[in-house]
Amino acid sequence: MKRLLAKSYDRKIHNQPPDYALLIQHSRDVAAACKALAKVTGSVALFNAGLEAEILHRFGKTLLLNGWSQDLGKGNSHFQSMVTNQTGFIQLLRHEVISGLLLFxxxxxxxxxxPLKDIKLIALWGAMGHHRKFDYQTHPNAMVPPLTVHLAHPDFNxxxxxxxxxxxxxxxxxxxxDWKIEHNLAQDLLDELFENFEKSEANFNNEKERRLLALIKAYGIAADVAASAVARKGESAKNYSLAQFVTNDLSIGFAPEELKTIVHTWAWKSTKRHPQEWDISKLPPSFIIREFQNQVAASESYITLAVAGCGSGKSLAAxxxxxxxxxxxxGNTNFRLFFCLPTTGTTTEHFKDYALESGIPAELISLTHSRSSVDLETMAATADQEEATEGANTTEAAREALKAEQDKIDALALWSTALVVTTTDTVLGLMANARRSIYSIPAIMQSAIVFDEIHAFDDLLFGHLLVFIKNFPKLPVLLMTASLPEARLRAIQKVRPDMHLVPGDEKLEQLPRYYLQYPVNNEDIWDEVTKCIAKNGKVLWVRNRVDWAxxxxxxxxxxxxxISVNVYHARFRYKDRSIRHRRVIDEFKNEGKPVILVANQVAEMSLDLSADLLITDIAPIPGLIQRLGRLNRRATPEKPGEPKKALICPQPKVKGDAAKPYKKDELETAEGWINRLIALNKPLHQKDLADEFSALSDDREFDYAKAEKEACFFSGLWKTRVGMTRSEGYTISVILEKDYEQCxxxxxxxxTAKWLRKHEFTIPFKSEALKWKQVSGIRIAPDEAVLYDYDEITHEGKGAAWR
Structure with missing residues (x-):
């Protein structure tokens, strides 16, 4: 009799199914991972979610029931056909749905x-959602023959x-x-389940029950990923231990001295002294930690908000x-730190500045999530259709499966990484059931989290932040920004009344830095640029669109x-943009030599530089505050220097909507803010910018009810689907066709994911791009559609543009 399989395997290598491919062994492995995860991180996860320590036993048993239940449904004829290399086989129902039908x-x-009736509902809702594909859209596939559930099979017993x-x-x-299920019966059974589940939703009006359900779902998914990875690597069950893997990887963490090393290394780098002169056991003699930074560090609250101007030292404070x-x-957990920033550019630069040369062992820090005790070839192979969306063709299913495997690798790498510098989506993606975020939850639950530049979050992402901090009230979180609208500040305070607000250093915040001039004409602009260059100054010119830049x-x-002139925006391949980024930063540091940089909005966060003259298009207030943060950035009370000019240009007269990518009312509000600042009739400081922003802030309350609904990690209950992390924008990520052909x-x-990251870039969205081929979800731009201007030798060029 054929054994029941959970995974496909290479029949050229194995005459018989290896242990990892057997359904009974995979079920054991998932259960073992559930037990280990509950033991190692269960207590801290419950504590973070504000749940009582007394329910740890309930948590562990519920998670164990979840683990054993996930794949019972794989013992059916359709799934077994699918994993025996019948490419493109269409199942009547997914295996996790059949698991639910059986057990309910x-x-x-x-x-x-x-005997498990008190925990069964949460356990099985989690099991039925462990591929994030169960809700009202779930239905039996039409025109598919009946399937047989092999209840009488010895393996099932x-x-x-x-x-x-x-x-x-x-x-x-x-x-x-056995049990035969045909289409009509499958639909009737699903309808019965839906009806029962709808009635049971009333049991979850209590937010603590919703939190427990969400944790069980996420930890069950993480257990499945760990089991697949470790078992495939070991092949034979005697060669691996899930308990050992989970315990070892999740036991890695920082000691306080190692974090002190990061701080000291950065401080010595800022002195420009030769590394041989550094003594990282202490701070440099002339280095002073500011009072603002000490106040942030000393915060006793589980949630701290640091609101301080650009260049005030927020990163060091973090x-x-x-x-x-x-x-x-x-003493309680293996301490980790997630440092989250909005963009890949800011993430990369932060990693270089603080982590890369800190002396911390490379295996303890991560930017690319590339380190793991497993790699792509050792991940357990599953049928492509298991990760594909409904209706996907064979090619799409294969691509989605490959992307899923890479996400597993990236996430498992974080289990053994103490410092993760990453984009905000890695953590807040949890609220949208994002795959990599859910896989990473055991590491996230052992961490302190920094969310930097929160002013840059759109409403969807900010809503996810609110739901995250409300539902994990005991997870240490530091929020940082240069400015924040009053409505958003109130929203944070409403969900977290315990929030501790730390304002910036008064001496820095009230240091005169800027002269604003608005509006300006071309003649004014070129006169000021010429004067600045004549004094060997640095000019930053920010446009709202790449083509304008x-x-x-x-x-x-x-x-x-x-003189040196550069242009910087997101329409460069990442590898080219990195070179341009480094050149720009280095040239702005080179004193006594004039330089001009033209950029788009990426300058607001991605560039840590100080200009002597800023020219900028009018933009929303938070964006203008960030752009001004690059003007006279290095001024201090000890070395104040003279205030510098900022020339703000009105909307240009162009065809179409000149406000794009912003909204017209945002720019009108910004104009009012600029006029209020100019009316002060004095050199301006950062506090002036923030005060006048607060005076103009919209009084409407942030819609938290909408945010809760969109955070399907908690609101989904029995329904588990993938939501969105960010609102849709105006651009799309692509790679060049010629690059793809030469890969x-x-x-x-x-x-590979690494190659794709180096070669991808963004261009404005056009509907024709939807017709292009894809690789790992990234469109391949045909040469006849997109021009790419870049010289590999001189590193000059303007990047990508539609032809």
Whole structure:
């Protein structure tokens, strides 16, 4: 008799199914991972969610029931056909749905599970959602023959027997015959489930029950990922231990001294002294930690908001804060730090500045999430259709499966990483059931979290932040921004009344830095640029659109042929953008040499530089505050210097909507803010910017009810689907067709994630891009559609544009 399989395997290598491919062994492995996760991180997860320590036993048993239940439904004829290399096989129902039908509606199994009735609902809702594809859209596929659930198979009985022993249920029922399900019966059974689940939703009006359900779902998914990875690597069950893997990887963390090393290394780097002169056991003699930074570090609240101007030292304050939390928590958990920033550019630069040269062992820090005890070739192979969306064709299913495997690798790498510098989506994606975020939850629950630049969050992402901090009230979180609308400040305070607000250093915040001029004409602009260059100054010119930036770049190069002129935006391949980024930063640090940089909005966060003259298009107030933060950035009370000019240009007269990518009312509000500042009739400081922003802030309350609904991690209950992390924008990520054809870094016939990241860039969205081929979800731009201007030798060029 054929064994029941959970995974496909290479029949050229194995005459018989290896252990990892067997359904009974995979079920054991998932259960073992559930037990280990509950033991290692269960207590801290419950504590973070504000749940009582007394329910740890309930949590562990519920998670164990979830683990044993996930894949019972794989013992059906359709799934077994699918994993025996029948490419493109269409199932009547997904396996996790069949698991639910069995355990909710089969009377002998219901009676057997009666002792677990108090935990069954949460456990099985989690199990049915462990591929994030169960809700009202779930339906049996039409025109598909009936399937047979192999209830009478010896393997099925063996799984139930071990499940009963593990959960103290006693002997399971023995089935003498299999169960045949055809389309109409499948639909009737689903309708019955939906009706029962709708009635049960009333049991989850209590937010603590919703939190427990969400944790069980996420930890069950994480257990499945760990089991797949470790078992495939070991192949034979005697060669691996899930408990050991989970315990070892999740036991890695920081000691306070290691975080102190990051702080000291950064401080010595800022002195410009040769590394041989550094003594990282202490701070440099002349280095002073500001009072603002000490106040952030000393915050006792589980949630702290630092609102301070650009260049005030918020990042350093964050590491000091983390060091103090590490001191407090090192006895309770393996301390980790997630440092989250809005964009890949800011993330990369932060990693370089603080982590890369800190002296911390490379295996303890991560930017790219590339380190793991498993790799793509050792991940357990599953049928492509298991990760594909409904209706996907064979090619799409294969691509989605490859992307899913890469997400598993990236997430499992974080289990053994103490410092993760990442984009905000890695953590807040949890609220949208994002795959990588859910896989990472055991690491997230052991961490302190920094969310930087929160002013840059759109409403959807900010809503996810609110739901996250409300539902994890005991997870240490530091929020940082240069400015925040009053409505958003009130929203944070409403969900977290315990929030501790730390304002910036008064001496820095009230240091005169800027002269604003608005509106300005071309003649004014070119006069000021010429004067600045004559004094060997640094000019930053920010446009609201890439094509506008490229036009100004060409004009500046024509006018100033003997000085360095660069253009910087997101339409460069990542590898080219990194080179341009480093060149720009280095040239702005080079004193006594004039330089002009033309950029778009990426300058608001991605560039840590100080200009002597700022020219900018009018933009929403938070964006203008960030742009002004790059003007006279290095001024201090000790070395104040003279205030610098900021020339703000009105909306240009162009065809179409000149406000794009912003809204017209945002720019009108910004104009009012600018006029109020100019009316002060004095050199302006950062506090002036913030005060006048507050005076103009919209009084409407942030819609938290909408945010809760959109955060399907908590609101979904029995329904588990993927939501959205960010609102849709105006751009789309692509790679060049010629790059794709020349790719020499492939796995399983597709470019690796690392290669894709180096070569992708964004262009404005056009509907025709939807017709292009894809690789790992990224469109391949045909040469006849997109022009890419870049010289690999001189590193000059303007990047991508539609032809």
């Amino acid at each position: 509606l089969n009377e002998p199994l219901q009676d057997w599970q009666e 063996a799984i139930l027997t071990e499940m009963g022993q593990d959960l103290e249920l006693g002997d399971p029922p023995k089935f003498e015959q 590491y000091l804060w983390a060091q103090n939390w590490c001191d407090k928590l090192s 490229n036009e100004i770049y060409d004009e500046v190069r024509d006018r100033f042929r003997n 020499d870094d492939k796995q399983y016939g597709e470019p």
